Amino acid sequence: MTTIAPGTHEWAALERLIVFDGLCKWCNAWVTFIMARDRGRFRFATLQSDKGQALLRLLGLPIQDFETFLLLERGQVFTKSTAALRIARRLSGGWPLCALLVLVPRSLRDIVYDYVARHRYRLMGKSKACRIPTAEERSRFV
Template sequence: MTADDPDPADTLDTPVLLFDGVCNLCNAIVRFTVRFDESGTFRFAPLQSEIGQELLSRFDLPTDDFDSFVLVEGDDYATRSTAALRVCRRLDGPWPLLYPFVYLPERLRDPVYDFVARHRYRVFGRKAECPVPDPEIRERFAERALDTS
């Protein structure tokens, strides 16, 4: 990449959900989101991926702590329960009904999120490495937006 080349993250024009790529719960949440995102609003990238690391760095977020998923929307981002509720707001089905919980203070919402995040590997397990996405959702991954072939 030269100084004149655009930053790869700048080529993303849709919200990107960054998630822990080795977490079974997180991978299930991606599949859930795809199922209820009929318009294809969201793109996905593991926090551990090149583009995930690039987006984390852009917002001065830790690049080695994968206990939160991050929703990146243009020049804005949200983490933890706020990210989850912002995703719910844009899904099809009953899920937007959860969005009003965003008006509760984070100090009430985030401890629940943190509890699940702390215990997710023990309860749901983890993979040794980020799995290759299923073919039906592969085009929804942010890295695919960077493919030039």
């Protein structure tokens, strides 16, 4: 986990923000899945946006060929499997039980995460343009 000060990026002070690959169909399906189950707890942005790119630079992460999505929670930055499990614990239904996987060492969880991330375009495809939120979703995107 990394922490960023509120003054270093305008998103740092947001309560919960998921920054994802807007071209990845897998990632977009994940965002749709979350929105249906999060009771409005999360906001969303793409890694391709100007602010997303600035955040990646600030964190020293690749600005292309993304290796992860980001979860920002009040200035704390989570990546890979840790981010996914922190999100799962805030979803409705039985999904919070997935958070128990945090008991598995992060290095092992991230091996699985990295495998899926490397093959996500092959598994689900890649869009030519970033996701455009529907009218109902627009207030959830920054």
